[in-house]
Amino acid sequence: MLANSYDIWIEENKQPTIATLCKDLDQAIGKGISPGIITELCGPPGSGKTQICIQLCANVQIPTQLGGFGGKALYFDTNFGFHPHRLKEMATACTQHCRNIVETLRKDLSEDVEGFTAEIIMENVYYKYISDSSSLIEELDTLENLLKAGEKIKLVVVDSLSFLIKCNTENSLERLEVDYTILTKLHVLAYRYKLAVVITNDCTTRINPSNSTDSTVVPALGECHSHKINQRIVLGAINEEQPGIFIASIEKSLFRPRSSIKFRITEAGIRRVRKN
Template structure:
């Protein structure tokens, strides 16, 4: 029966907890952090912070429910050996320290209930698999579906980078589109059925016009058809500021928010809000 109203959907969406990035400006710009149930894409050139953002989210998805987190696990699919366990541990240590400070200052009553939230527990809560080809990626998503069906509390699925996987394994443009749509369709199903967030990364390329001259427009690498299959796109890049730790996040596509641009920083502790000195 057709009984669910838009008011019901709105209440579900309003009450749904997202995954914070630890950049408050970015979290507010996209609503309430990275949303579950949809595909969010981080797009940008090398060195723009895409993998750093993915690692930060793999940590933050595990923040306890009592502190506004999802208390879930993360599945990290790596296609170009960009993942660093050492960096994960560094960001995890900073996150647990941050949460402990919040408890000490504001919620001492939670000290015992979040005692299990440790650096080691966070590292154990991130599953990792390197993916060599598109067929392996599709098989891995089928296996992940079985894990989720069995009750595994995976609340974040990361593919870093989807564009590297597709562009380096498939030459034919139509075949690229077909495989990309198959992968994204499977991700949509998992996100919807199990209320988990899906984060993918995409590179950028320069468009060449029909005359063979270079168009100055920098575009996402996978193409226009890919853009229709993702729900949210955030383009990352560095600023022209002298400090190399300052970055820009431009929300180019969102289900609820207008286009906007925010600054953030990448520090030893991970992703953080930009603060003027």
């Protein structure tokens, strides 16, 4: 039976999103990181990619009574970027954020957040180090079996997909084939099980073939890869005079036009830059 676009729109609007806890970023991409699609965080080292991924692992667990997913996260780490201590800091701040909301706006939900602790958040973030692309493909098949069995994973992170592919493929054709195989599997899981997929990508230098001295910094993995992702957020530091302040540029989105916003990386996690 065919579904009409209105019914699809209604169904999508019922789905919660994963808040980043940076209000400006959430608004720039809709309402937060959406389920059912692949979101790519792209940028050079130190631009905040892993920080946002860890933040999302905590935020995906915000109780449904507060508009969250109440789900679990699965973190595939290819470059040893994940740090449980950092997750603990963000998880602690996330639970306090939820308690503040309840105390000021929804005291009737106080019992619902009593068991929402940093320790519970950490227990609900599954971690797996991935050393090669074939291992990731196998793990995605295992993940599908877990989801079929009712596992409440609602966020899958691959950090970093570009590092994995570049380090384990010998030529561009093989790289493209592996990339498409992984992204296709992620697309199917995201759509079928209504979970959010977040991947990270590095930057590379593209040389102008007609002028060897002319170059631009672009996302790695190429143009064909760009067609397989649904949303791209390019991250970068602003300047040395504003440490801890970063910029997020929405370069591709299903929901919003191109835009750029500033955000902070604090001890508590990802937060907005307040205007003076």
